[in-house]
Amino acid sequence: MHDSLRSLLRHRKAAVGGGLLLFFLLLSLVGPWFVMDPKDLVGRPHQPPSAAHWFGTTGQGQDVLAQTVVGARETLAVGFAVGALVTLVGALVGVTAGYLGRRVDDVLSLTTNVFLVIPGMPLAIVLGAYLPSGPFRMVAVLTVAGWAWNARVFRAESLALRGRDFVSAAVVTGESHARIVSRELLPNMASLLGSSFIGNTLYAVGAQVGLEFLGLGDVSAVTWGTNLYWAGNDAALLTRSWWIFVPTGLCIALVGFALTLVSSAIDELTNPALRVHKPAPLPKGTTLPVHVDRPAPGVLLSVQDLCIDYATEKGASRVVDTVSFDLAPGEVFGLAGESGSGKSTIGSALLGLLPTSARVTQGRILFNGMDVTALEGAGLRAFRWRQVSMVFQSAMSALNPVLTLGEQFHDTLAAHGRVSRTTSYARARELLGMVGLSPDLVTAYPHQLSGGMRQRVGIALALALEPRLVIMDEPTTALDVVVQKELLQRMLELKQRLGFAILFITHDLPLLLALSDRVGILQGGKLVEVGTSAGLRAGAQHPYTQLLLSSFPHLVAGDVSVTPHPPAASELSVARPSLRVAAIPGGHR
């Protein structure tokens, strides 16, 4: 709690937004005691700012400063009350519908949809005409007109959470519905609840001011909306009496700005992934122009003295440290190392996919002689996928769930030149066939495929533009060993046919040794050993490589024995006929 408060105070957006909001809250609470009565006629009409009336007088001779300060009270009170009520009603209805589902969901969703199709403004006007005048009328009108959107958002969120394992675990351990909602669902929606409340308050302030400006509020009350209503009525614009409406307008804009800052701060504080630490700017003169060397013969990719730092709260953290290696055309180069050793960071750097908080601080990545670390914009777009593509680790999240496979192939092909759907679909069919899937799957959606089939689609997509290098970042981690072997075997066959090189990233060193021509071992961001697979298998030099090798038990299909030593190539090789696991006929996994 103490820590959360401290980080809230240290957060710049939270501090500025919160400070502004606090100022307006204090102004609305204590300000009215220090100003004149806003309804008193204290001077001549339309008087500009003066020592007697700092903000001038209105078209009827009232003090504009008093009206601005007093107007804050009801406007903010209604705004926060509506913000809280709309969030509460929306969350209650949405979470109940999403979590309980079935009949309850049908009824609540139907009610929500009915409210959604009724336009908000006419509904507010009609309700306003029947309810007794005053701030409570405004609160009721805006709550009735605004809760339905929130219910939709909360329903969608609870539907997504309901399918998560931790909720299923709570269900099977016998927790009650109320406890699951209050302990499992709502805490996971803290960020949504916070930003919805702030967003709804923003909506309420805007809608309230809008309705009152149109004369649909209580025009005898003093609020920011009625201030603008009377400014319009008293021809403040026509007489160029800007001081009558500018202070109120400025206050509304500042409150809106403050609420937006706080909403964004809540998002960032409750979701650490949104907290982006920007790396320190490079010293002047160190920005590298796109550099093209004559490619070294027999070298497709040359990583030279590469250093990558992440900006963190505690300063720069080096995760890739002076790494150098070369990759020849058609070669399979494996990068191995324990979790966190920097493998994926190197893979991302090759494709210019490093997050904003990361930066290449030293070294070069030469692809066919061209320094890809300096590529940007159109140059980078043209380079990605056409020259170097990637098979991602998570097959499900790498495919767009709402597009058919054919559309996803079309998008990829169309991103690199004009291509008709007929041509894209024909190519998609060909590629699907190449990876051992039925070409008819072009019309299928990702959820209709198994994990192994999705990963084959990932490979087919990676080969769509016939790149010269394919990065495979743990592409088979989530698959069982049989599917894994079939998939890798297919990949190596395609490599033989099409001639692309592979940078294979995994923590599974025995698998790498079986697949790769050469392997590099990463430890804590440093490349501690590079050697041919045969050389490393015969005798690794570095103690860390030896440790990695000795820490892998190996299951051999058939006799299910566990070997404490690195496997022989024949046991793992998926490219050779001596593959020990028989292909399962028929199915695509």
Ligand SMILES: Nc1ncnc2c1ncn2[C@@H]1O[C@H](COP(=O)(O)OP(=O)(O)OP(=O)(O)O)[C@@H](O)[C@H]1O
């Ligand atoms: N956004 C980030 N901010 C700070 N450090 C990060 C960030 N992303 C990754 N790191 C750090 O960079 C290091 C390398 O991460 P990377 O993902 O490249 O490792 P890896 O070897 O691919 O691991 P794994 O096999 O588990 O995917 C890790 O120590 C990680 O904590």
